[in-house]
Amino acid sequence: MTYCVGMLLDEGMVFLADSRTNAGVDQINTFRKMNVFEKPGERVLVLMTSGNLAITQSVLSILNEAIEAGDEQSSLMNVANLFEAARIVGGALREVHRRDAEALKHFGIEFGAALVLGGQIGDEKPRLFSIYAAGNFIEATPETPYFQIGESKYGKPIIDRVLRASTPLAEAAKCALISMDSTIRSNLSVGPPLDLVIVRNNERCIGSQQTLDYESEYLHMIHVKWGEALRQAFRDLPNPLV
Amino acid sequence: MTYCVGMLLDEGMVFLADSRTNAGVDQINTFRKMNVFEKPGERVLVLMTSGNLAITQSVLSILNEAIEAGDEQSSLMNVANLFEAARIVGGALREVHRRDAEALKHFGIEFGAALVLGGQIGDEKPRLFSIYAAGNFIEATPETPYFQIGESKYGKPIIDRVLRASTPLAEAAKCALISMDSTIRSNLSVGPPLDLVIVRNNERCIGSQQTLDYESEYLHMIHVKWGEALRQAFRDLPNPLV
Numbered sequence: 339m340t341y342c343v344g345m346l347l348d349e350g351m352v353f354l355a356d357s358r359t360n361a362g363v364d365q366i367n368t369f370r371k372m373n374v375f376e377k378p379g380e381r382v383l384v385l386m387t388s389g390n391l392a393i394t395q396s397v398l399s400i401l402n403e404a405i406e407a408g409d410e411q412s413s414l415m416n417v418a419n420l421f422e423a424a425r426i427v428g429g430a431l432r433e434v435h436r437r438d439a440e441a442l443k444h445f446g447i448e449f450g451a452a453l454v455l456g457g458q459i460g461d462e463k464p465r466l467f468s469i470y471a472a473g474n475f476i477e478a479t480p481e482t483p484y485f486q487i488g489e490s491k492y493g494k495p496i497i498d499r500v501l502r503a504s505t506p507l508a509e510a511a512k513c514a515l516i517s518m519d520s521t522i523r524s525n526l527s528v529g530p531p532l533d534l535v536i537v538r539n540n541e542r543c544i545g546s547q548q549t550l551d552y553e554s555e556y557l558h559m560i561h562v563k564w565g566e567a568l569r570q571a572f573r574d575l576p577n578p579l580v
Numbered sequence: 581m582t583y584c585v586g587m588l589l590d591e592g593m594v595f596l597a598d599s600r601t602n603a604g605v606d607q608i609n610t611f612r613k614m615n616v617f618e619k620p621g622e623r624v625l626v627l628m629t630s631g632n633l634a635i636t637q638s639v640l641s642i643l644n645e646a647i648e649a650g651d652e653q654s655s656l657m658n659v660a661n662l663f664e665a666a667r668i669v670g671g672a673l674r675e676v677h678r679r680d681a682e683a684l685k686h687f688g689i690e691f692g693a694a695l696v697l698g699g700q701i702g703d704e705k706p707r708l709f710s711i712y713a714a715g716n717f718i719e720a721t722p723e724t725p726y727f728q729i730g731e732s733k734y735g736k737p738i739i740d741r742v743l744r745a746s747t748p749l750a751e752a753a754k755c756a757l758i759s760m761d762s763t764i765r766s767n768l769s770v771g772p773p774l775d776l777v778i779v780r781n782n783e784r785c786i787g788s789q790q791t792l793d794y795e796s797e798y799l800h801m802i803h804v805k806w807g808e809a810l811r812q813a814f815r816d817l818p819n820p821l822v
Binding site: 500516 | 594733734736737738740741742748749750751753754755757758762765766776778787788790798801802805806807809810811812813814816817818819820821822
């Protein structure tokens, strides 16, 4: 399983991904789900992946091949804007679908993948897209400034309560990490190390990129303190009459 | 959709169910998912249902018919213990499956239902079961003192953090209501009125039963104060360096 969240804020963008993949609980591995495409000052794209790892790795191979070939039409390093970039990623998904979906079906495996793509290209404003397995996609707006993929439900309530487009970047990163902590607590197949990437508006490069693992003091603090804070908030509310 | 949670605690049991059902967002209705079978002082059983309403209503019809017939083997009002009661409910599910599953399949509808059954019969200790669509079931233990059915993920983190078997009943009811509030916030198809039932150990009757709707002061307080408390707890945690 996977949990990734991407946020589009007034100050920039936050991307957070876990790195656990599993095929049954006895086959757990670490694969990065955070992919960065960057020409500093000119463009930065961040692509997070969830779903069948064979599918998402194939998508990335196709995207990387196009970049290496320097293709004008299909290279993420050449496209003129984020919308075209989302179309290219959706197109890569469709190519993998054409190639693999039928064979997967014979084994009763659904063609499942979901991606989040965000970044900034040239003079365009930063944009964030959620791309479905069918290759179609939607774009974040100020009213819904975030997208989740993978195991999204455990970590959604805290985001819905605190995140606004106006939330500062560091605070949004805290929100993403709390959301991730709730998810890790409730689903064994989501786990560290976590990849956290920040992109500031109009820098068109990675503002900061860090990997938080079990030894991370901040992650440990979130884990302990958030649980304590929730329990305290719970105690402070009056009981119902029963 | 539905959200129900049942809790088995040292002092007794808490049952909470929403009452919204939907077949598409333009067809939303109120149906009670909380069903009580009671012979005060001798036995009390609480059955909560989720899933396809046609299936769960059929199950209840079968159970009620057996009660009216005074059947020794299959009436919830006659069985000797909770385990047998769970078998009877599972058996009713299997009967509906035999009758309807094939026809549902022709319309691409999966046979989906999940039930929670709890209560106390005679000298037996209180017990809580989670019953699957296949008619099989599992029983709650002190380590896992609760079961959820329906839209369970949004409301699970708070239960995991605060609920223990030793939690007092009123506090557990508060926990269930906060869990429900998080679910209602995140899933439009879960909604009030809410049915809250408390059963105290060895009373073998409903200890309290109340319906909380949008006008309920307590529910409103939970909704407002819990959100505020979460936002305050969130503000109190330091931001990460990004």
